[in-house]
Amino acid sequence: MAERSGNDEALRRTSVTMAEVGRLAGVSQVTVSRALSSPEKVSPETLRRIRDAVNQTGYVPNAVAGALASSRSKLIAALVPSITNIFYSSSLQAFSDIMREQGYQIMLSETGFDPEREEAAIAAHLSRRPDAIMLTGVRHSAAARRMLLNAGIPVVEVWDLTETPVDCCVGFSQGAAAEAAADLALASGYRHAVTVTAGNERAQRRRDAFAARFETAGHGPVERIDLGPSATLGLGREALAQLVERGLRPGTVVFCSSDQFAHGILVEAAARGLAVPKDVAVIGFGDQDFATATEPALTTIRIDRQALGQAAATALIQRFAGFPGLDPVHDVGFELVRRGSA
Amino acid sequence: MAERSGNDEALRRTSVTMAEVGRLAGVSQVTVSRALSSPEKVSPETLRRIRDAVNQTGYVPNAVAGALASSRSKLIAALVPSITNIFYSSSLQAFSDIMREQGYQIMLSETGFDPEREEAAIAAHLSRRPDAIMLTGVRHSAAARRMLLNAGIPVVEVWDLTETPVDCCVGFSQGAAAEAAADLALASGYRHAVTVTAGNERAQRRRDAFAARFETAGHGPVERIDLGPSATLGLGREALAQLVERGLRPGTVVFCSSDQFAHGILVEAAARGLAVPKDVAVIGFGDQDFATATEPALTTIRIDRQALGQAAATALIQRFAGFPGLDPVHDVGFELVRRGSA
DNA sequence: CCCGGCAATGTATGCGCATACATCAATGCT
DNA sequence: AGCATTGATGTATGCGCATACATTGCCGGG
Numbered sequence: 001m002a003e004r005s006g007n008d009e010a011l012r013r014t015s016v017t018m019a020e021v022g023r024l025a026g027v028s029q030v031t032v033s034r035a036l037s038s039p040e041k042v043s044p045e046t047l048r049r050i051r052d053a054v055n056q057t058g059y060v061p062n063a064v065a066g067a068l069a070s071s072r073s074k075l076i077a078a079l080v081p082s083i084t085n086i087f088y089s090s091s092l093q094a095f096s097d098i099m100r101e102q103g104y105q106i107m108l109s110e111t112g113f114d115p116e117r118e119e120a121a122i123a124a125h126l127s128r129r130p131d132a133i134m135l136t137g138v139r140h141s142a143a144a145r146r147m148l149l150n151a152g153i154p155v156v157e158v159w160d161l162t163e164t165p166v167d168c169c170v171g172f173s174q175g176a177a178a179e180a181a182a183d184l185a186l187a188s189g190y191r192h193a194v195t196v197t198a199g200n201e202r203a204q205r206r207r208d209a210f211a212a213r214f215e216t217a218g219h220g221p222v223e224r225i226d227l228g229p230s231a232t233l234g235l236g237r238e239a240l241a242q243l244v245e246r247g248l249r250p251g252t253v254v255f256c257s258s259d260q261f262a263h264g265i266l267v268e269a270a271a272r273g274l275a276v277p278k279d280v281a282v283i284g285f286g287d288q289d290f291a292t293a294t295e296p297a298l299t300t301i302r303i304d305r306q307a308l309g310q311a312a313a314t315a316l317i318q319r320f321a322g323f324p325g326l327d328p329v330h331d332v333g334f335e336l337v338r339r340g341s342a
Numbered sequence: 343m344a345e346r347s348g349n350d351e352a353l354r355r356t357s358v359t360m361a362e363v364g365r366l367a368g369v370s371q372v373t374v375s376r377a378l379s380s381p382e383k384v385s386p387e388t389l390r391r392i393r394d395a396v397n398q399t400g401y402v403p404n405a406v407a408g409a410l411a412s413s414r415s416k417l418i419a420a421l422v423p424s425i426t427n428i429f430y431s432s433s434l435q436a437f438s439d440i441m442r443e444q445g446y447q448i449m450l451s452e453t454g455f456d457p458e459r460e461e462a463a464i465a466a467h468l469s470r471r472p473d474a475i476m477l478t479g480v481r482h483s484a485a486a487r488r489m490l491l492n493a494g495i496p497v498v499e500v501w502d503l504t505e506t507p508v509d510c511c512v513g514f515s516q517g518a519a520a521e522a523a524a525d526l527a528l529a530s531g532y533r534h535a536v537t538v539t540a541g542n543e544r545a546q547r548r549r550d551a552f553a554a555r556f557e558t559a560g561h562g563p564v565e566r567i568d569l570g571p572s573a574t575l576g577l578g579r580e581a582l583a584q585l586v587e588r589g590l591r592p593g594t595v596v597f598c599s600s601d602q603f604a605h606g607i608l609v610e611a612a613a614r615g616l617a618v619p620k621d622v623a624v625i626g627f628g629d630q631d632f633a634t635a636t637e638p639a640l641t642t643i644r645i646d647r648q649a650l651g652q653a654a655a656t657a658l659i660q661r662f663a664g665f666p667g668l669d670p671v672h673d674v675g676f677e678l679v680r681r682g683s684a
Numbered sequence: 685c686c687c688g689g690c691a692a693t694g695t696a697t698g699c700g701c702a703t704a705c706a707t708c709a710a711t712g713c714t
Numbered sequence: 715a716g717c718a719t720t721g722a723t724g725t726a727t728g729c730g731c732a733t734a735c736a737t738t739g740c741c742g743g744g
Contacts, residue, residue: 015494017730028694033732043692058492063469064415065730067406068699072732075449075470084432089425093452100451105466107417108450109442110435124447127405128417150400152357234635264635270612271637293576293606295613359700370724375702385722407700410729414702 016059024053036061067129076104076316077125077133081113081200086288087258087305088136091158094309095134102317104131111136113200113229119144126151132316137202138162138169154319156312159202161329168319170311170330174202175209177301177334181255181283182213184299184336190253190281193222196239196261199229203257206285210255231257236264237271240280244272252280253342259284259291259300266294266341281342287335296340308332358401366395378403409471418446418658419467419475423455423542428630429600429647430478433500436651437476444659446473453478455542455571461486468493474658479544480504480511496661498654501544503671510661512653512672519643519676520548523597523625524555526641526678532595532623535564538581538603541571545599548627552597573599578606579613582622586614594622595684601626601633601642608636608683623684629677638682650674 019029027046035042035050042050053059067073076099080088096106107128109121119141125133126147132154138161140148148155148166155167162169185193193214197207204226211222225239239261240254256262262284269276276282276296284291287302311330318326361371369388377384377392384392395401409415418441422430438448449470451463461483467475468489474496480503482490490497490508497509504511527535535556539549546568553564567581581603582596598604604626611618618624618638626633629644653672660668 015492019730029731030695030733031693034693037732041692046692058488060465060489060493061469062410062471062730064406064409064471065699066732068404068410068701069730069732071699073406082435083425084428084435086426089431093424093426096450096452105470106450108438108448110438123402127403128447129404129406146400147402150357151402230631232635233632237635260632263632267635267637289572290575290602290605293574293579293609295609361700371701372703372725373723376723379702383722388722404700407729408702410731411700411702413729 015062016057017062018059021050021053021057021059024057025049071129073129073131074104075107075128075130077107077109077122077128077130079109079111079118079121079125079134080136081111083108083110087159087286087303091305091309091312094306095158095313096309098310098313098317115139115141115144119147122147131320132156134158134312134316135166138165138171139201140166154316156315158308158312161331163329165328168315168328168330170308170315170332172303172332172334174205177285177303177336178206178209178255179213180334180336181285181301182210182217184338185253185255185281185283185342186214186217186219188253188281188342190251190342191219192249192252193219194225194243194252194254195222195257196225196227196236196254196265197257198227198231198261203285206257207255227261231260233260233264233267236261237268238264240265240268240272243280244274248274248280250279253277253283254280255283257285259286259288259298262298262300262341263290263294266296266298270295277340277342283342287337291337292339294341299339299342300337302335302337304332304335357404358399359404360401363392363395363399363401366399367391413471415471415473416446417449417470417472419449419451419464419470419472421451421453421460421463421467421476422478423453425450425452429501429628429645433647433651433654436648437500437655438651440652440655440659457481457483457486461489464489473662474498476500476654476658477508480507480513481543482508496658498657500650500654503673505671507670510657510668510670510672512650512657512674514645514674514676516544516547517551519627519645519678520551520597521555522676522678523627523643524552524559526680527595527597527623527625527684528556528559528561530595530623530684532593532684533561534591534594535561536567536585536594536596537564537599538567538569538578538596538607539599540569540573540603545627548599549597569603573602575602575606575609578603579610580606582607582610582614585622586616590616590622592621595619595625596622597625599627601628601630601640604640604642604683605632605636608638608640612637619682619684625684629679633679634681636683641681641684642679644677644679646674646677 018032022029022032035047083089111118122144135157136159138157157165157169160171195207197203214222227235262282265282284298284300287300291298291300360374364371364374374392377389425431453460464486477499478501480499499507499511502513537549539545556564569577604624607624626640626642629642633640633642
């Protein structure tokens with residue numbers, strides 16, 4: 001495996017150690033260690049010799065040994081439901097960009113919205129002794145919570161808020177966001193509502209909050225179309241098709257758990273010659289990049305996913321720096337963006 | 343940090359070790375090690391006591407120490423250009439699902455299509471002594487290649503093919519895929535072509551191959567619209583708008599570097615009352631989930647991203663098992679999917 | 685001229701585990 | 715009965731580094 005090489009001086013199989021580098025530079029292992037981690041503590045001449053030796057041997061520090069010795073791994077565990085879901089991947093991207101700048105690397109696992117998988121992943125990750133862990137959501141199995149508490153490392157839970165985080169959380173109120181959408185729909189005079197919801201708990205909480213608000217206002221019952229775990233344009237189209245077949249009442253607004261569904265509804269409406277928002281109004285969720293470019297543009301709930309990931313990273317960094325008391329609950333909010341579709 | 347606890351017996355700060363578990367179970371450290379890694383070598387009674395002790399203490403194995411002692415980390419490094427890009431995230435998902443089943447965990451970094459960032463990420467990852475590494479693309483800096491070869495671990499490069507992989511590669515021919523699209527366009531009678539291309543090297547190779555084929559057939563020159571790094575529906579719309587302003591010739595086909603662009607062109611065409619494929623034909627790339635649900639459905643090049651990730655994982659697993667000679671180059675192919683848009 | 689202080693380097697140690705090897709008792713075989 | 719074999723466990727060791735502490739030489743002030 002990777003056996004070509006040969007063109008290099010450095011073709012050992014057993015990897016180079018600090019001690020070998022030191023031997024070559026005429027110093028001890030510890031001086032090499034210092035030269036790499038705090039060069040100002042080593043004389044310029046020695047530093048030069050050590051750097052030469054490093055280059056000559058192709059030395060790559062063994063961070064495993066370093067982590068064992070120092071009990072700081074510079075690794076962050078990150079658990080997301082799904083990396084193919086732009087919600088999570090884009091906030092993870094912002095999160096890991098900041099962490100990388102600080103010299104941390106990311107160990108990633110997907111949980112598939114499954115608490116059992118999450119629990120297994122937490123156990124696996126904790127055995128690597130990460131310096132911190134990022135979780136998605138605030139609901140975890142009892143065993144998971146126990147492991148996290150015992151680990152004694154900073155923990156940040158993202159995307160949801162709770163009064164009782166394991167350590168701290170960064171998110172927004174799903175309920176408040178959905179209620180804001182309901183209020184907008186009511187204020188705009190829509191009197192019939194349908195929810196189109198993906199099969200995950202966060203989306204369902206929004207659905208329920210939207211429906212409750214709408215029905216409390218005396219306009220109900222809200223019809224619910226619950227779909228599978230993945231939010232696709234095609235499923236959105238089918239949802240509207242189904243709705244039309246069952247008889248679409250004028251003044252109906254459709255509240256979607258993601259912009260993909262909403263977009264599908266727009267496409268299907270266009271294909272059927274229905275006018276949006278006149279014949280059917282649509283509210284999305286997420287404000288994804290295409291939301292401004294649909295026809296009409298999507299009214300949706302914007303979550304600043306970048307900011308969410310950054311806030312999560314910042315929370316951990318603050319904890320590393322020893323400000324554990326700082327804002328255990330951080331609300332990044334949401335923004336209802338009114339465009340053409342509702 | 344995570345200081346609540348208290349409700350548990352196990353509220354130490356310095357984490358439990360095998361030796362402590364052993365003390366509690368009345369055996370030595372090594373017996374605990376055996377009980378966990380090969381329980382069949384330990385008597386049932388001892389095993390029971392050890393398991394009790396593990397539960398009682400909330401023992402979490404320290405994989406860092408394990409890795410140092412055994413020089414097997416059960417970690418896989420994975421480098422992708424961008425996790426928010428569904429191309430890479432979905433094949434990464436398939437890749438890591440298989441790896442997880444085999445007991446491996448993933449360390450992830452993004453390279454942003456930047457060889458320098460890639461090189462830095464490779465160095466950082468190799469210091470963690472992963473058991474293998476997955477890279478995207480086959481072009482790497484000289485230093486990166488050297489480090490990879492010196493590391494002496496299996497390396498798999500995905501998404502592209504080359505005769506000279508560092509170790510092995512799994513992908514398809516970008517050029518052949520683009521040429522197939524050009525052939526379809528030519529066979530369908532389109533005589534003018536435009537490319538709409540995102541700012542990354544793989545997309546550009548497809549653009550060039552498409553244009554070359556089209557022009558070689560005597561129909562040129564192919565007009566090129568080169569856009570930024572991210573492929574969005576909005577940019578696709580703008581591309582068509584720009585094209586129309588410059589005077590869209592009848593019988594034009596637009597070859598896009600991604601389905602997002604293609605979708606944007608469909609949306610803009612609809613908004614302008616242009617018929618697809620009559621007034622303008624569109625070929626996408628990727629066969630993303632929405633490609634069947636657009637109006638009309640997208641003609642596109644399908645890449646089986648799942649299969650790609652799985653093949654990459656399989657290649658590594660085979661190498662672990664000691665079949666290093668097996669297919670250093672694995673072509674997963676592509677499929678031209680003809681739907682309504684061209 | 686002597687001593688305190690600092691800069692530069694070295695020595696010793698252990699992080700928590702896997703692994704090679706040793707021990708010991710029980711068992712089977714001739 | 716004697717010996718090899720096997721099962722169950724223990725002892726010793728070191729992976730490669732960080733860290734606490736020790737050492738050495740040099741400089742300047744009193």
